[in-house]
Amino acid sequence: MTNALSSDRVRVRFAPSPTGFLHIGGVRAALFNWLYARQHQGDFLLRIEDTDQERSEEKFTQDFMASLRWLGLMWDEEPIFQGKRLEVYREKAEELIERGFAYRCFCSEAEVGVMREQAMKEGKKPQYNRRCRDRKEASVGLPFVIRAKIPLEGHVDFTDMIRGPIRFENADLDDFVLIRSNGAPTYNLSVVVDDVETRMTHILRGDDHINNTPKQMHLYQFFNYPVPQFAHLPMILGPDKKKLSKRDGAVSANVYRAEGYLPEALLNFLARLGWSHGDQEIFSMSEMIQYFSFNHVQKSSAVFNAEKLLWLNGAHIRSAKSERLREIVLEDFSHYFSSPALSRVQTPLGLHLVTLIQPKVKLVAELAQQLVPLCTPGTVEVDATDLKWYKDPQLKATLQAAIQNVLGSLSKKMEGAPHVRTGGDLVWGTSPSLGDQGMSSVDMDGFFRQISEQHGVKLGDLMQPVRLLLTGRMVSAGLFELLSLLPWDLVQARLAKIQTL
């Protein structure tokens, strides 16, 4: 079977069924389709397979679109909703009857069930016995389904772009239902009708559809449409090597967004899950488009490795533009901040803080968490129980003296600096900082080394309480940078709390 479409412009689609949120497996199917389309300057379509009115929900369709948009996997034409095309499928099925490729079957569901059991008893595969296949008389008024008239002999062959040649015997195929007794189409019919109408050239989907392929190939031929190329992607497994499920934690794309994963990191990870380009691990979107090839897609299913995704996300965060990270914080993590803190994030100083935190985190959520105390007005809650000197009164006294010393020395540096205040609060970004007074982070480094030497304590022992006082946390961006950059009023107020510890 040659493919007359191979010289045409590439057209592919992602066709989820809105019965749940967009999950990881769906994202990968969408990604591979999208990559293939972009690589060949083709078209990527979105089709919502909502023919099952019982289980389909509008909110899931909305979720698909929002997730795809977030991931940057945009579709090139208006989405197609199968639910709105029910009449088309019925007409196509009628056409197939007229042309001898389908027939009405008046057997009830119960009867067919009996046939299956019968076949099973005889050791055959459960199958409809084709009782109505050659029926001449029409049974007016009785409910019926429309079945495909699959050839009794012969076989269908196709070459999967990932798996190579595959053959199915027609004798193993059932005369499957095209139109249900309620007039609704089944999956195999609606898929093919739409793929024909939208002139798909390649079908890239999960390998759970391999067994549907021969059925659909017959339908393409019934409709006189050249059979597209197929590529069946391996499944993604959970850590238990079973199909990824809710039990494995985050399976839907929007959960990853909420946790602070970057779309390009998630996509990079999903692309590498089953596909490779030599030893390269980190890919930009344009590299993925450029290098993607079905020759290097794995045939076997892959276990979802959350640790590697986290590592990859850290790598992508490190190389991301800080402006963009800040926008993500503002858009997805604004609920972490009070409203004055939020407005501080939006200042140039806020952006500068992002650049300091950025290289140290693996999730945007962490970035936001570290940003909160730095942008929040006033002092922060301090819990000293984790500090080394918490149970060492002597060390504590030494460090308190050292920090007092720090405070005194730094105050002197700030003498003469202008004080800009509005309503009692400092003006973020214009209130003077030690940096403004010429004390760079390098100077700060030297200063603290001198202090620690002077008081006979290790630099680390001195800095950790400073960190806690300034940020309320045991982990933060570099202190020398922060101390030089943050408004002196804020630094002073927070370090002064040393006496209360």
Added chain:
RNA sequence: GGUCCUGUCGUCUAGCGGUUUAGGAUAUCUGGUUCUCAUCCAGAAGAUCGCGGGUUCGAAUCCCGCCAGGAUCACCA
């Protein structure tokens, strides 16, 4: 049960008959750098290439058989 698919370190993978004492990544463990964390650097451990035959001077790579796992067999998609 029938049909179809798959099988390389824990995990993701490279490998397409010889440069392989099977390479990289992640995770783990050592050590170093560092104000914390993250990064970075050096190193360790980890795979009888599912098993058994065969072809060949030579096989993870080709052929056959077996085993194991999965998908699917609906008026669900």
